[in-house]
Structure formats: structure tokens, C-alpha cells
Amino acid sequence: MEKLTCDILVIGAGSGGLSVAAGASQMGASVILLEGHKMGGDCLNFGCVPSKALLAAGKAAYGQAHANDFGVADQTPLVDYAAAKDHVHDVIAQIAPMDSVERFEGFGVKVIQEFGRFVSPTEVDAGDTRITARRVVIATGSSPLVPPIPGLDSVPYETNETLFDLKEKPDHLLIIGGGPIGLEMAQAHVRLGSKVTVIEGAKALGKDDPEMAAVVLDSLRAEGVEIVEDALAAEIRGEAGAIEVLTKDGATYAGSHLLMAVGRKSNVDKLNLEAAGIESTRTGIKVDDSLKTTNKKVYAIGDVAGGLQFTHVAGYHAGVIIKSALFGMPSKVKTNHIPWATYTDPELAQIGLTEAQARAQYGDKLEVARFEYHHNDRAIAERKTKGLIKVMVVKGRPIGVSLAGHQAGEQCALWSMVLANNMKMSQIAAMIAPYPTIAELNKRVAGAYFSPKLFDSPFVKRMVGFVQRWMP
Numbered sequence: 001m002e003k004l005t006c007d008i009l010v011i012g013a014g015s016g017g018l019s020v021a022a023g024a025s026q027m028g029a030s031v032i033l034l035e036g037h038k039m040g041g042d043c044l045n046f047g048c049v050p051s052k053a054l055l056a057a058g059k060a061a062y063g064q065a066h067a068n069d070f071g072v073a074d075q076t077p078l079v080d081y082a083a084a085k086d087h088v089h090d091v092i093a094q095i096a097p098m099d100s101v102e103r104f105e106g107f108g109v110k111v112i113q114e115f116g117r118f119v120s121p122t123e124v125d126a127g128d129t130r131i132t133a134r135r136v137v138i139a140t141g142s143s144p145l146v147p148p149i150p151g152l153d154s155v156p157y158e159t160n161e162t163l164f165d166l167k168e169k170p171d172h173l174l175i176i177g178g179g180p181i182g183l184e185m186a187q188a189h190v191r192l193g194s195k196v197t198v199i200e201g202a203k204a205l206g207k208d209d210p211e212m213a214a215v216v217l218d219s220l221r222a223e224g225v226e227i228v229e230d231a232l233a234a235e236i237r238g239e240a241g242a243i244e245v246l247t248k249d250g251a252t253y254a255g256s257h258l259l260m261a262v263g264r265k266s267n268v269d270k271l272n273l274e275a276a277g278i279e280s281t282r283t284g285i286k287v288d289d290s291l292k293t294t295n296k297k298v299y300a301i302g303d304v305a306g307g308l309q310f311t312h313v314a315g316y317h318a319g320v321i322i323k324s325a326l327f328g329m330p331s332k333v334k335t336n337h338i339p340w341a342t343y344t345d346p347e348l349a350q351i352g353l354t355e356a357q358a359r360a361q362y363g364d365k366l367e368v369a370r371f372e373y374h375h376n377d378r379a380i381a382e383r384k385t386k387g388l389i390k391v392m393v394v395k396g397r398p399i400g401v402s403l404a405g406h407q408a409g410e411q412c413a414l415w416s417m418v419l420a421n422n423m424k425m426s427q428i429a430a431m432i433a434p435y436p437t438i439a440e441l442n443k444r445v446a447g448a449y450f451s452p453k454l455f456d457s458p459f460v461k462r463m464v465g466f467v468q469r470w471m472p
């Protein structure tokens with residue numbers, strides 16, 4: 001067995017692991033990176049990238065079918081589903097070099113394409129190599145959760161790991177789970193010409209503000225997606241091409257294909273965590289607020305640590321632990337400025353507290369500023385007027401922002417800066433957005449916050465009257 005030593009051993013070459021490896025190696029640490037499957041992990045191969053590429057194919061088809069409003073005749077799109085999947089794989093291939101073995105070896109990282117397994121608190125085996133590291137970073141991500149629903153084991157089904165390779169267009173796609181995966185894939189498929197039924201055990205987009213989620217759900221229903229809520233899948237029957245989902249309340253939904261999108265489970269099975277004294281729970285590896293596991297020389301970042309499971313969170317975690325593992329400086333995670341977005345059309349985005357969470361925490365001190373998309377001139381020009389932005393404000397500072405509408409995901413980046421720096425609404429009001437942009441929403445919502453204070457205030461009116469009397 002070959003024996004190697006390094007400063008930082010990274011297990012998993014997805015969004016989190018690659019960020020640590022790139023940063024640490026370029027700052028002078030010796031780094032070994034293990035990847036047992038595909039470089040780039042879930043985001044590149046089975047997650048963010050293919051799902052956004054398929055949504056883009058759906059958007060192209062939808063644009064052809066809904067051009068009348070712009071004076072361009074509607075066309076029934078001729079969708080080649082297999083070619084749409086080729087487009088998805090072409091997009092992956094264009095991005096893949098950024099995450100490749102060659103690029104990381106160029107940084108001086110030693111990449112070993114094997115799964116890692118702890119054999120002691122400081123040693124990890126990867127194939128026939130034993131690695132001893134000063135610090136280990138577990139970044140092994142998550143996999144689709146497949147619950148033991150009776151009958152599921154005898155019926156063919158897709159997950160995010162297989163769907164993007166499916167070349168035959170589903171006539172009728174049944175999706176169990178109405179979270180972001182379920183609804184993004186529902187819209188992509190309905191626009192590419194499949195019938196779609198989403199079977200959701202509780203409330204669809206249940207992690208978001210219900211008022212904002214409703215904007216998206218209404219739009220999806222208007223496009224023809226059947227979304228049933230409070231419908232827990234309890235049994236699955238049938239065979240390839242003819243699948244039935246029976247729900248707890250006795251209803252049956254029939255379709256040709258089935259996609260399971262009911263959440264994630266952390267990838268810990270192959271790690272032999274006990275050998276390293278690392279504890280994990282049902283949701284993921286146990287970490288403290290500096291992302292250290294119960295073995296203080298081992299960090300866990302990204303999806304495997306549970307919590308918010310997004311690529312930008314894995315990247316943020318990487319930055320937090322680099323500071324501590326390379327420079328020995330204290331470094332802790334914060335969550336109040338972490339955004340998330342669902343890339344349906346319209347999009348849905350959240351950062352910080354929702355209105356209900358803010359109300360529960362701050363009661364009467366909470367002020368909520370709102371601005372509707374239909375007052376935004378660019379949204380009117382683009383015929384994208386559905387939706388709104390809500391900003392939760394306490395003592396003049398935003399503590400949460402919810403957006404539903406065109407480019408909501410793009411707009412929420414600004415609010416991450418605002419929350420990360422504890423900025424005031426007056427600083428948003430001071431910005432100038434070019435006209436006409438969707439970004440003007442952000443300034444206008446600040447205007448909506450200050451308008452009553454300025455326009456409905458007897459004090460301001462008295463003050464202006466006084467000054468005007470004396471002004472030459």
C-alpha cells in the first residue's frame with residue numbers, strides 16, 4: 001500500500017470539495033483530493049447545471065408557443081426530447097473542464113479517483129493508497145432519498161441521477177415531491193410537451209413563504225401542471241409505461257414515468273466514520289458552528305453537513321474552513337445572509353427570515369415593505385408582471401427578503417450583500433438602478449418603505465410649510 005501525507009485531504013470533488021482544494025492549494029498547502037465518481041459532483045452532473053439547462057430548453061419551447069402577445073404568431077413547438085437532453089449534456093461538457101482532474105493537477109493538487117474511507121482519526125484509505133493528513137475535509141455531498149414506499153422496489157423510477165440520461169419523452173410524468181427539484185422538473189417537462197402530475201405529501205414549496213410560493217404554483221397550474229397537495233404517496237403499482245401512485249387518502253394517479261424528488265440523504269455510508277470518531281445524525285454529519293466534526297481535525301462542509309443544501313452554501317463553507325484550517329484563525333458560519341432560489345418561471349427567492357418567521361421573532365417591531373412587479377416598467381414591457389418583493393424590516397434594517405417573479409434569483413444577490421453587511425433601508429434607497437430594469441424593484445421597495453413616513457407624516461408637512469414660508 002502506498003503511503004502519502006498532506007496538509008489538507010479533501011474527500012469529494014463537488015462544489016464544496018473543489019473550492020477547498022482550489023483555494024488551499026493556491027495558497028501554498030499540500031492538498032490531496034479524492035473523488036470516487038464524477039469530478040464536479042452533483043451540481044455539475046446531476047443537479048444545478050442539467051436542471052437549469054433543461055429548464056432553458058423548456059423556456060425556448062414555451063417562447064414559441066406564447067409569442068402572440070408580442071405580435072409574433074404562436075407556433076406549436078416541435079420538441080425533440082432526446083435532442084434537448086443532448087443540449088443538457090453539451091452544457092455539462094462546456095463547464096466540466098473547470099472541475100477537471102487536469103485543472104486541479106495544474107494547481108498542484110494530487111487527485112485520486114477513488115472513494116475515501118477512514119481507518120483511524122487521521123488516516124484515510126483510497127484504493128491502495130493510505131493518506132495521513134493534518135486536516136481532513138469531508139465534502140461527500142448527498143444523494144436522492146428514496147423512501148421505502150410499498151411497491152416502489154418493483155417499479156422503474158427516475159431520480160435526479162438518472163433523469164438527465166432519459167431520452168424517451170415521458171407521455172405523463174408523475175413526480176412525487178413538490179420541492180424545488182419536483183417543481184423545476186415539472187415545468188421543464190410540461191413545456192417540453194409531457195403531461196405532469198406533482199404529488200406532494202404536505203404543501204408544495206413548503207420551505208418558502210406561502211404567499212410567494214402561490215405565485216409560482218398558480219403559474220405552473222396555469223401552464224397545465226397538475227399539483228396535488230396533502231397527498232402522501234403510500235403505495236406504487238404498475239410497470240414500465242403504466243405506473244400508478246396511490247396516496248394515503250385513497251386517490252390514484254396514473255402516468256407513464258415516475259420521478260422521485262422527496263429530499264436528500266447525506267453521503268456517509270462509504271466513509272467508515274466510526275473509525276475516526278465522527279458522529280452523524282439522520283440529517284448529516286454533526287458539525288459545530290466552525291464546521292468541525294466531533295473529530296476536531298476533521299471538517300464537514302456542503303450537503304453532507306445537512307442544513308441548507310445548495311452549491312453556493314458549499315462554496316461559502318469552503319471559504320469558512322480555509323480560514324481556520326490554513327491560517328488557524330477562528331471562523332464561524334452565519335446563515336442570515338444565505339439566499340436560495342427556485343428557477344421556475346416565475347422564480348422564487350428567499351434570504352433571511354420569511355414574514356412569518358420575522359413576525360414570530362420581532363412581533364410589532366416588524367415592518368413589511370412590498371412592491372408588485374406589475375408596477376415595474378421593464379416587467380410590463382417583457383409581459384412578466386406576476387409577482388412581488390417583500391422586505392421584512394426591523395429598526396430600519398432588512399432582516400429578510402422574499403421575491404417571487406421574473407429574475408427573482410438575480411435580484412436576491414443584492415439583498416445578500418445588504419444582510420451580510422447589516423445595511424439599512426436608507427442605503428438601498430440611495431442606490432440608482434438603470435431604467436428600465438427589473439432591479440428597480442429593489443429601490444422601489446425601499447421607496448415603499450419610506451413613502452408613508454414621508455408622505456403621511458404631519459411633522460414632515462409642517463416642516464415643509466415652515467421652510468417654504470421663510471425660503472427666499
Ligand SMILES: Cc1cc2nc3c(=O)[nH]c(=O)nc-3n(C[C@H](O)[C@H](O)[C@H](O)COP(=O)(O)OP(=O)(O)OC[C@H]3O[C@@H](n4cnc5c(N)ncnc54)[C@H](O)[C@@H]3O)c2cc1C
Pocket residue numbers: 011012013014015016017034035036037038039040041042043044046047048049051114115116117139140141142160181267270271301302303304309310311312313314343
Ligand atoms: C436536481 C438538483 C438541482 C439542484 N439545483 C441547484 C441550484 O440550482 N442551485 C444550487 O445552489 N443548488 C442546487 N442543487 C443542490 C446542489 O447540487 C448541492 O447543494 C451541491 O452539489 C452540494 O455540493 P457538495 O460539494 O456538498 O456535494 P456534491 O456536489 O454532491 O459532491 C460530493 C462529491 O463527493 C463524492 N463522494 C461521495 N462519497 C465519497 C467518498 N467516500 N470518497 C470520495 N468521494 C466521495 C461524490 O461522488 C460527489 O462527486 C441541486 C440539486 C439537485 C439534486
Ligand SMILES: NC(=O)c1ccc[n+]([C@@H]2O[C@H](COP(=O)([O-])OP(=O)(O)OC[C@H]3O[C@@H](n4cnc5c(N)ncnc54)[C@H](O)[C@@H]3O)[C@@H](O)[C@H]2O)c1
Pocket residue numbers: 147149176177178179180181182184199200201202203204205206207231232233234261262263264308309310340341342343
Ligand atoms: N434551485 C435550487 O437551488 C435547487 C433546485 C433543486 C434542488 N435543490 C436542493 O436539493 C434539495 C432537495 O430538493 P427536493 O425537492 O428533493 O427536496 P425537498 O425536501 O425540498 O422537497 C421534497 C418534498 O417531498 C415531499 N414528500 C416527502 N415524502 C413524500 C411522499 N411520500 N409523498 C409525497 N410527497 C412527499 C415533502 O413534503 C417535500 O415537500 C433542496 O432542498 C435544495 O437544497 C436546490
